[in-house]
Amino acid sequence: MGGAMTAMEAAGNGRTIYDRWLDAYEAAYRDQGALQRLACPTCGEVALQLVFVIDAYGDGRATSAFWCKKCLWGIAPNSTSVPSSATAVLRGEEEVPDYRLVLDDGR
Numbered sequence: 001m002g003g004a005m006t007a008m009e010a011a012g013n014g015r016t017i018y019d020r021w022l023d024a025y026e027a028a029y030r031d032q033g034a035l036q037r038l039a040c041p042t043c044g045e046v047a048l049q050l051v052f053v054i055d056a057y058g059d060g061r062a063t064s065a066f067w068c069k070k071c072l073w074g075i076a077p078n079s080t081s082v083p084s085s086a087t088a089v090l091r092g093e094e095e096v097p098d099y100r101l102v103l104d105d106g107r
């Protein structure tokens, strides 16, 4: 670590925008209802989307996609277990846009 703080880090109390995306992801993962309340870490709109894509019905493992439908930023798809509260989507039927990835260096 070290070096100059970016404006984003300064605004977030030393936390990067990527950290705040991870926080939002974890909150949404635990409770999909949180998507109705969570503000996008990038643009501030309440427009976050979380989709679990599975290869076959009944799969406990999924690829998660997490993005904001307003600004089309999000974090990289992640292999994860499907939370019991979540609805999974069969691969090929998901409607995930080609969103831009927030990377963990905050840029």
Ligand SMILES: [Zn+2]
Pocket (backbone or CB within 6 Å): 040, 041, 042, 043, 044, 045, 047, 068, 069, 070, 071, 072, 073
């Ligand atoms: Zn946004």
